[in-house]
Amino acid sequence: xxxxxxxxxxxxxxxxxxxxxxxxxxxxxxxxxxxxxxxxxxxxxxxxxxxxxxxxxxxxxxxxxxxxxxxxxxxxxxxxxxxxxxxxxxxxxxxxxxxxxxxxxxxxxxxxxxxxxxxxxxxxxxxxxxxxxxxxxxxxxxxxxxxxxxxxxxxxxxxxxxxxxxxxxxxxxxxxxxxxxxxxxxxxxxxxxxxxxxxxxxxxxxxxxxxxxxxxxxxxxxxxxxxxxxxxxxxxxxxxxxxxxxxxxxxxxxxxxxxxxxxxxxxxxxxxxxxx
Numbered sequence: 001x002x003x004x005x006x007x008x009x010x011x012x013x014x015x016x017x018x019x020x021x022x023x024x025x026x027x028x029x030x031x032x033x034x035x036x037x038x039x040x041x042x043x044x045x046x047x048x049x050x051x052x053x054x055x056x057x058x059x060x061x062x063x064x065x066x067x068x069x070x071x072x073x074x075x076x077x078x079x080x081x082x083x084x085x086x087x088x089x090x091x092x093x094x095x096x097x098x099x100x101x102x103x104x105x106x107x108x109x110x111x112x113x114x115x116x117x118x119x120x121x122x123x124x125x126x127x128x129x130x131x132x133x134x135x136x137x138x139x140x141x142x143x144x145x146x147x148x149x150x151x152x153x154x155x156x157x158x159x160x161x162x163x164x165x166x167x168x169x170x171x172x173x174x175x176x177x178x179x180x181x182x183x184x185x186x187x188x189x190x191x192x193x194x195x196x197x198x199x200x201x202x203x204x205x206x207x208x209x210x211x212x213x214x215x216x217x218x219x220x221x222x223x224x225x226x227x228x229x230x231x232x233x234x235x236x237x238x239x240x241x242x243x244x245x246x247x248x249x250x251x252x253x254x255x256x257x258x259x260x261x262x263x264x265x266x267x268x269x270x271x272x273x274x275x276x
């Protein structure tokens with residue numbers, strides 16, 4: 001969400017003049033959602049060039065990057081943030097593969113070659129379906145759901161969906177999470193709030209997390225200028241889980257929270273959960 005508001009404001013001005021009639025209300029709302037929250041790159045990159053164990057698979061028009069786990073190890077369902085493509089998450093995929101975990105990384109509609117236009121409804125529906133069908137891509141019995149930024153809301157809602165309740169994930173990892181996209185809009189640019197304030201569906205994680213007692217690991221930098229640290233802290237406080245961690249660093253920002261001291265803590269936590 002690094003380019004969160006300037007494109008949205010420009011889209012707002014352009015669309016307001018281009019489509020002033022009430023008949024365009026729905027398309028205007030959809031356009032605003034896309035401009036504000038989704039800055040995906042449509043560029044397709046070869047998965048094999050990122051890691052020799054990764055391959056590209058297709059699922060309902062989506063591009064997936066998949067790496068098989070070592071025998072008996074969990075698989076991480078990876079839900080990216082709003083910027084770029086899958087390639088910019090290379091170091092994260094390599095980290096999990098090096099530890100023996102499998103990876104199933106989802107490219108949202110409009111990202112990295114995936115078909116369709118992004119929207120909250122479409123992203124969440126496809127993510128839920130992918131989780132339901134994840135056995136087609138990995139032999140792992142244990143599935144860890146990891147959400148990054150935008151993907152944190154998607155991750156929590158998978159866990160509360162019908163598929164998530166039928167097969168609960170073994171753990172959830174949230175990197176730089178928000179309490180809701182409406183809250184984030186209010187914090188970053190209140191001028192845009194009237195366009196989203198009535199949207200109760202924009203990943204209200206502060207409500208969703210209260211329904212989950214699963215192990216939850218939250219990592220959030222105290223110098224995050226994209227998603228305020230207080231949002232991650234709030235989610236940690238609201239979580240009813242008996243196995244929850246808030247890992248932070250005083251000098252880390254939105255992306256730089258992915259650093260060795262945090263990763264060691266996360267890996268130790270995962271190993272303890274999946275110890276046989």
